[in-house]
Structures are given as structure tokens and as C-alpha cells.
Amino acid sequence: MAGRSGPVRPSLTREQVLAAAAALVKQHGPGALTMRKLAAELGTAVTSIYWHVGNRESLLEALVERTVVELGAITPRGRTPAARVVSVARALRRRLLDHPHLIAMVHERGLTERMFQPAARALVDEVHAAGLRGAPAAEAVRAVLFQAVGFVLVERNRARSPVQRPGEQELWDIQGAGEGADDPALARALARGPQPDKLFTVSVRALVDGLLNTPPSTPPKASPRTSESTPPSAPPSTPPSAP
Amino acid sequence: MAGRSGPVRPSLTREQVLAAAAALVKQHGPGALTMRKLAAELGTAVTSIYWHVGNRESLLEALVERTVVELGAITPRGRTPAARVVSVARALRRRLLDHPHLIAMVHERGLTERMFQPAARALVDEVHAAGLRGAPAAEAVRAVLFQAVGFVLVERNRARSPVQRPGEQELWDIQGAGEGADDPALARALARGPQPDKLFTVSVRALVDGLLNTPPSTPPKASPRTSESTPPSAPPSTPPSAP
DNA sequence: ACCTGAACACCGTTCAAGT
DNA sequence: ACCTGAACACCGTTCAAGT
Numbered sequence: 001m002a003g004r005s006g007p008v009r010p011s012l013t014r015e016q017v018l019a020a021a022a023a024l025v026k027q028h029g030p031g032a033l034t035m036r037k038l039a040a041e042l043g044t045a046v047t048s049i050y051w052h053v054g055n056r057e058s059l060l061e062a063l064v065e066r067t068v069v070e071l072g073a074i075t076p077r078g079r080t081p082a083a084r085v086v087s088v089a090r091a092l093r094r095r096l097l098d099h100p101h102l103i104a105m106v107h108e109r110g111l112t113e114r115m116f117q118p119a120a121r122a123l124v125d126e127v128h129a130a131g132l133r134g135a136p137a138a139e140a141v142r143a144v145l146f147q148a149v150g151f152v153l154v155e156r157n158r159a160r161s162p163v164q165r166p167g168e169q170e171l172w173d174i175q176g177a178g179e180g181a182d183d184p185a186l187a188r189a190l191a192r193g194p195q196p197d198k199l200f201t202v203s204v205r206a207l208v209d210g211l212l213n214t215p216p217s218t219p220p221k222a223s224p225r226t227s228e229s230t231p232p233s234a235p236p237s238t239p240p241s242a243p
Numbered sequence: 244m245a246g247r248s249g250p251v252r253p254s255l256t257r258e259q260v261l262a263a264a265a266a267l268v269k270q271h272g273p274g275a276l277t278m279r280k281l282a283a284e285l286g287t288a289v290t291s292i293y294w295h296v297g298n299r300e301s302l303l304e305a306l307v308e309r310t311v312v313e314l315g316a317i318t319p320r321g322r323t324p325a326a327r328v329v330s331v332a333r334a335l336r337r338r339l340l341d342h343p344h345l346i347a348m349v350h351e352r353g354l355t356e357r358m359f360q361p362a363a364r365a366l367v368d369e370v371h372a373a374g375l376r377g378a379p380a381a382e383a384v385r386a387v388l389f390q391a392v393g394f395v396l397v398e399r400n401r402a403r404s405p406v407q408r409p410g411e412q413e414l415w416d417i418q419g420a421g422e423g424a425d426d427p428a429l430a431r432a433l434a435r436g437p438q439p440d441k442l443f444t445v446s447v448r449a450l451v452d453g454l455l456n457t458p459p460s461t462p463p464k465a466s467p468r469t470s471e472s473t474p475p476s477a478p479p480s481t482p483p484s485a486p
Numbered sequence: 487a488c489c490t491g492a493a494c495a496c497c498g499t500t501c502a503a504g505t
Numbered sequence: 506a507c508c509t510g511a512a513c514a515c516c517g518t519t520c521a522a523g524t
Binding site: 034035036046047050055056 | 497498499500501
């Protein structure tokens with residue numbers, strides 16, 4: 001009936017397979033993606049899927065790759081380089097938290113570095129603006145990346161199993177009764193569990209301060225010059241491209 | 244022959260099962276631990292194992308718990324509180340790196356917090372010595388813990404897949420050719436890949452400096468009360484036991 | 487109290503065969 | 506070029522039955 005003059009509907013597309021798989025993963029995590037369920041969902045034989053995507057692992061890889069691309073670039077916000085670095089870290093965290101399964105999948109496949117890319121580009125500019133160059137600059141960039149991604153990994157992990165085993169409560173009560181008993185406010189704060197948003201911001205801020213204020217083994221005073229292009233520790237070669 | 248007057252050898256012990264399982268995991272990771280292989284290794288029927296340990300998941304849980312306990316306490320080293328905090332972080336990282344599979348297993352089971360415990364206890368003392376109290380102190384402790392564990396997670400992940408997908412090399416070459424082209428040393432450093440040991444130390448040091456020097460939004464001079472036990476940034480309370 | 491084999495309900499993947 | 510069912514080699518787990 002409906003126009004049979006050509007291969008109008010190729011029946012099953014690689015696109016369709018990816019879409020259906022993405023839906024399954026989004027709902028119940030990658031563990032729930034089984035080739036047989038996927039086939040059922042699509043109304044085809046299991047083996048058809050293999051023709052389109054090779055096998056389960058490359059299917060998952062394709063999904064990860066696609067999602068990573070979707071995350072897109074990161075544009076820093078704020079006035080000082082330090083503030084802008086912090087904003088990049090926070091944006092990165094936001095993106096990762098928005099795709100709860102993605103981070104585990106990327107992690108399991110060793111693609112963490114791949115996911116760094118957009119943020120890394122942004123960070124390079126900022127540490128430059130802060131006056132760092134060369135290897136120390138690279139170190140600062142990586143320190144922030146490791147910090148942000150590592151934090152989210154720990155954070156996500158915590159969220160995954162809300163019931164802590166020995167009961168965080170008790171653990172810190174015991175602690176409170178021991179040598180550190182003179183600081184009940186601390187014991188309470190630890191027992192309450194972390195406030196990830198705040199903790200993240202505080203951590204990154206502290207790290208960035210430490211990194212930018214201390215060009216390894218040189219005086220900490222960053223000079224207040226702040227012409228628009230290259231303020232503090234007077235980088236030698238900030239030449240060409242226009243502001 | 245050898246004394247048969249009692250249940251000398253109960254044939255199969257929970258201990259034996261755990262030991263054999265631990266061996267399998269140690270060699271090829273938790274993925275390699277299959278109930279059937281384990282049974283073969285032990286020379287028993289698969290179902291006997293179930294009698295002793297319940298099922299695969301609780302078997303793994305027991306393994307994790309046991310290993311976490313083995314890790315033991317952490318004793319800070321160094322003169323200033325900052326240095327001692329850094330030493331705790333480094334000790335924690337060492338332990339985690341020594342049990343490469345453990346960290347993934349703990350992570351997957353949401354027991355990260357559990358693993359924090361020994362290091363956390365040590366850190367509480369140190370931030371106290373640095374003059375922090377209450378909630379900010381708790382925040383500092385957690386910031387360091389998240390930093391250390393997160394770092395190792397990222398680091399381990401990287402080690403697991405030495406071949407990076409888009410080729411870190413190329414990625415940073417392109418970057419080098421773009422806007423950041425004026426800093427070839429940085430491009431080279433990034434393309435070379437991180438030196439985890441150094442990066443970790445630098446990161447933690449920066450974080451700790453940032454945390455201990457800046458009690459969030461209050462004048463940096465700590466020690467309002469602190470009676471005899473806590474002057475600001477001198478290590479005061481090196482407590483009871485011998486020097 | 488401890489061990490067993492058989493059986494169930496799942497997997498991912500391959501292959502020869504269809505159109 | 507695309508789809509198919511049958512089959513293989515694995516899983517974890519349960520159960521009724523042995524001693």
C-alpha cells in the first residue's frame with residue numbers, strides 16, 4: 001500500500017538500534033542493556049542487531065561516544081582567572097551529574113581522558129590568563145580536571161548506595177566519644193553527611209587558590225597589574241592573537 | 244591414617260572459599276570470579292559454595308570487607324599540620340593503589356565512605372591542630388578525602404586502558420596548533436600524559452594550602468578560644484604516646 | 487550439618503541458511 | 506544487503522535428594 005517503489009523503510013537502522021539502546025540505558029543503567037531485551041524492544045531477531053552494531057561492547061562504545069559529544073563545549077564565566085577556572089569545574093560537574101550513567105560507563109571504558117577534552121581546552125586559556133606557562137600550567141589544568149571528575153565519581157558512588165554499611169552515624173558517634181570529643185560540632189557535621197554542592201565549590205576554590213597563587217617555589221604575591229591580557233607573574237611570551 | 248577420631252577436616256570451610264575467591268580476584272579481577280570456576284578450583288560442587296557464603300554478591304562483600312580491614316590505620320608524618328595532612332592523603336593513595344581491584348569493588352558497592360574511615364580519623368586530628376573547628380573542619384576533612392579517593396579512581400581508570408581513543412597525542416597537537424599555540428611546552432606536557440605521583444602531591448598540597456589558610460569567609464586568624472590545646476598553626480597537641 | 491546433580495532461566499556470540 | 510532460528514558455551518541460583 002504505502003509506496004513500494006523503493007527501499008522506503010530499511011526495516012532496521014543502526015540509528016534505531018542506538019536509540020532503543022540509549023533508552024534502555026537511560027532508564028535502568030547499562031546493566032539492563034541485554035541484546036535479547038533490545039531485540040524484543042525492536043521487534044527483531046537478536047542476531048539482526050549484531051549485523052548493525054557488531055556486538056554489545058561496540059554498541060555501548062557508540063552510545064558513550066555520542067553522549068560525550070552531546071555534552072559540548074564549556075565557556076568559562078567570571079572576572080578573575082581563578083573564578084573562571086572554578087566555573088569550568090562546576091560546569092563540568094553539572095554535565096556529568098546530568099548523565100548519571102554516562103560517567104560510570106565512560107569510567108569503565110577508560111575514556112575519562114576523552115571526556116576531559118572540552119573542559120581542558122577552556123582551562124588552558126584560563127591558566128594562561130593567570131600567568132602560568134608550560135609544564136606547571138599543564139599540571140594545573142590536569143589537577144583541576146582530576147579534581148572535578150574524581151569528585152563526581154565519589155559523589156555519584158555515594159548516591160548509588162544511600163544506605164551506608166556500618167552506619168556513618170554510629171561511626172562518627174564513636175569518633176566523637178574518643179579523642180576528638182572536644183569538637184561535637186565537627187562530629188555532628190561528619191555524621192550529617194556531605195553537602196556535595198558546597199563541598200565541591202569549597203574544594204575547587206581551595207585547589208585553584210593553591211595552584212594559581214603559588215608558581216611552584218616562587219613568592220606567593222601575585223602582582224596587581226591586571227592589564228586586560230596578562231596580569232600577575234609576567235609571562236614572557238604572551239604575544240600574537242588579539243584580545 | 245591421619246587421626247580419624249573427629250571431624251578433623253570439615254572438607255570445605257567458609258575460610259577456604261574466601262581464600263580461593265580472593266586469589267581468583269587478585270589475579271584477574273572480580274569479573275573473573277565465577278561460582279563455577281571457584282568450585283572447580285576447590286574441587287567441590289558449585290552448590291556447596293552457596294551453602295557456605297550465600298551467593299556471589301555476599302561472597303564479594305565479605306572479600307571487600309576483609310581487605311578494607313587489612314588496610315589498617317594511617318599515621319600522619321611531618322612537622323606542620325599541612326604536611327601531615329598531605330602525608331595522610333599520600334598514604335591513603337598508596338594503600339588504594341596497592342589493591343588495584345579493591346578500589347573498583349568498593350566503588351561499585353558504594354562502600355567508599357567505609358574505606359574513608361581510617362584516613363578520616365587521622366585527618367580530624369590534623370585539621371584540629373591547624374586550628375579549624377566544627378563544620379569548616381569537617382568540610383576540610385572531607386575535601387581531602389574526596390580529593391584523594393577521586394584522584395585514585397581517575398588514575399586507576401587511566402591505567403586500565405593505556406590506549407587512549409582519539410590519541411591524546413593528536414588531540415593536543417591540534418590544540419597546540421590553535422589558539423594556545425604560543426605555549427608549545429604546555430602542549431607537549433599535556434600530550435606526554437600525567438605523572439600521577441607528582442600531580443597528586445601538587446594537587447593535594449595546593450588544596451591543603453587553600454583549605455588551611457582560608458577559614459571560609461572569616462578572618463584567617465583562628466584560635467579565638469582554644470584554651471591550652473590549640474594554637475593557630477603550630478602543631479600543639481602531639482598527644483600522649485611517646486615522641 | 488554438609489554435600490550433590492539436575493534443572494531453570496538467563497546471558498553474548500557464531501553460523502549456516504534464507505530472501 | 507539484510508534478516509532469521511538453531512546452537513554453543515557460558516552464567517547465577519534453586520531444589521529435592523542424598524549422607
